[in-house]
Amino acid sequence: MKSGFGVCPGTCGELVQGLMAKGEYISSYCIDLYSKAKIFEKSNSDIKNKLGKKSLTAIEMILDRFSIDKNSLNNLDIEITSQIPKGKGMASSTADIGACIMATLDFYDIYMSPEEISDMVAKIEPTDSIYYPEVCIFDPLKGQKKISLGYLPIEKVLILEPNLKINTVSIRASKQYYDKLNKNKIFTETAFKMLKKGFKKEDLRLIKSACENSALANESIKNTPFLRNLIECANKCDYGFLNIAHTGTVVGIGISQKTDLEKLTYEITNSDISKIYKKIYLCDVVRGGLRKEG
Template identity: 25%
Template sequence: MNTLIHEEILASNKVGKGISFGTFGELLQGVQLDNDVDFLVTLPIKLYSQAEFYPDSSGSLKVVPELKQKSSQLAINLLNYFNLPTGGTLSIKSDLPEGKGLASSSADLVATARAIDSYYKLNIENDLLERLMKEVEPSDGVMYPAVVSFYHRKVQLEEVFGSIPPLTIIAIDEGGEVDTLEYNKFPKTYTPEEKAEYTLLKNKLKYAFEEQNVIAIGEVATRSAIMNQTWQEKKSLEYFLHQSKNQGALGVVVAHSGTYIGLLLCKEDKYYKQKLNNLHFELESKFEKVYFYDTI
């Protein structure tokens, strides 16, 4: 960017702002039979990461809070890519807890890129954003406004599934943290039968979105949660499966590489409020804290 133009922008006291939603784990996570590539299907929820970018002429980038170093790395990479000065302050505020499988890091990265884009009017395409995010860590597909099938290790879109029906997730956090970067360093070994089932589940889920079939969405999420026990066990899974059946929930959904587990309810179900109250009572009587998340 021309130095004079950049100085004029600085003098205008503009602030670049960006936002990204998180995702409650995944509706489905596995590997495809035909290409042996790991994929996940996002579940966007109304929790957000927000970033503000304040450029200056210092030559160095300060990030607040300081622990958001992944966002700092992406910001510097992005500014260098467009041959822009790297001085300024990047401030991030997030509703998303870290290390829990709700795509907190991915949301931070997307919000960061959007804040810089907002300031400099770069019109960053998602394929470029994916390439730059891949340099930082494996990522979720939260840069897309709809539910998507996403190659999280490759950081690449596979397919857009579309908008999700209005769902509520009533959930608990089993505790601890999972480092996404460390978790994804080690390849998973699947049997041919598992690969075939994951492929069938993905096709079933794609068709469920075309039909807006919430029952099928719940069935796929539940089966994926069960199959994931080999990789990231949820100690409460049997209890949640029992409650799902007894209380008429759509099924169980988990953060496959995180610590959350939840039950899906459709807000258009005429018994929604009754089911939500019943599940709230059951979970609150057993667990320390219960969380409620709505899909976007």
């Protein structure tokens, strides 16, 4: 039986997000939580009944692009699973769409580049840079990579996940969203400059400063509970960096070789911080990009 497989990683928020020059940009990194999709032949089935609107739109756009009859979907089925929490700013929607795209490309034995996929998905919703292997500065509205940065000099991240969920679309739809972004522009432009320099020089201190400047500036848009307490706590444990989901709720603390992870976890779980961040767990930092998996 013919099958197609697709896997896409999620993120732990963004290192930096905001206005730079004339556009809005983000810079995120991927973790080892994945959305997975399998497309397979099944008589008298209809894949459309199992797909969300956005994923279905993406698949239909691929079929149009390659002049494939959409009626072929009537004899296909799909299985989708995800490890990525929803509504937390971890790119769960983008990863679901990406997994479905990769499964479709694999099933029909066709190819699209990360640039083509990102451009296509941006026509469906504001997207993320997770279809690229490397960390980059990325335009989520146009689906375009502006600058390739490389790879984080960090292998693990401690994720703090609250029960609270946020609808990214509703934040972006707010009349005040872009007004606040404009007010933060001087801070986010500086943060992006530090981030670029930090990656170029492999200087984790610059990356740390960039993340914190962006996170603190974002407080005017969306409050991150205990943000300053978390920075203070992480400082005591020689952390790598601390970043937030700018339109989500998770916080990530990069774990360097010098970080006292045991002390950091103890300090967080034995403070009021744990009343908000109910789940605390360690993830690997991984390369982005869509992949096949059988």
